[in-house]
Amino acid sequence: MPKNLIKKYMPDHESIKKNKALSVFGELLHDANLWHLNRRSARGAFAVGLFFAFIPVPFQMVLAAALAIPLRVNLPLSVALVWITNPLTMPPIFYVAYRVGSFVLDEPYRHFTFxxxxxxxxxxxxxxxxxxxxxxxxxxxxxxxxxxxxINYLWRYSVAQAWKKRKQAA
Incomplete structure (x- = not known):
């Protein structure tokens, strides 16, 4: 089930609460809905975290947390997903982003060296x-x-398979 897999790699909520960068949110971090893991909170967290993973700013975690809190989606998952863009993955991901932007703006590709x-x-x-x-x-x-x-599809598929397995076992 996706829930077990996600929980395995998700950071502990105490470590998130103690993160100095996220201390600006203060008491807002104590909302229990930010720490629950269900289909609604997971799919929202994936949307928030993956969106901010592509935003090229040094404070992606804070932005992901700032949006996860009012949307009441899983905060640790939102914050953890921004690390898809890390020092190893940034060059190819941002190169592809540049190519996508060039395509959308219909601009010719410009050769550049970093x-x-x-x-x-x-x-x-x-x-x-x-x-x-x-x-x-x-x-x-x-x-x-x-x-x-x-994630919405995988979660629903996983639940349907579990129900199917239960039905066959009975």
Missing amino acids: EPTWEWVVNSLSTIGPSFLLGCVVCGLIFGAIGFFG
């Missing part, structure tokens, strides 16, 4: 920035929707 300097970042914002940022939002929306509907 340089870890502030000057390169500032110069790139005017050349590849619009395509990259739009691609990030588009990919975030697409993968957020895939996560939402995919």
Whole structure:
């Protein structure tokens, strides 16, 4: 069942509450609905977490938490899913996002080489920035929707299989 698999890898709610970056939410983190794991909270958490995984800012976890709290979806799962984009996966994911943005804006692909300097970042914002940022939002929306509907389907399928197994056993 997806619930058991998700619980296996989900961070502990006490460690989330103690996270300094999330301390800005204070008492809001004590809402019990943020810690329940059911189909509704899991599918919403996947949508929120996967969307913010594609947003290229250093405080993705805080943004995911900020949206998970008013939507009352599973907070640890939302926060954990932003780590899909980590230092190993960021280059290919953000390259694909740039290509998607170029396609949507109907701009030609511009060859570029990454340089870890502030000057390169500032110069790139005017050349590849619009395509990259739009691609990030588009990919975030697409993968957020895939996560939402995919987990919803897997959860329902898992429950249907469990009921089928029970029916056959009886």
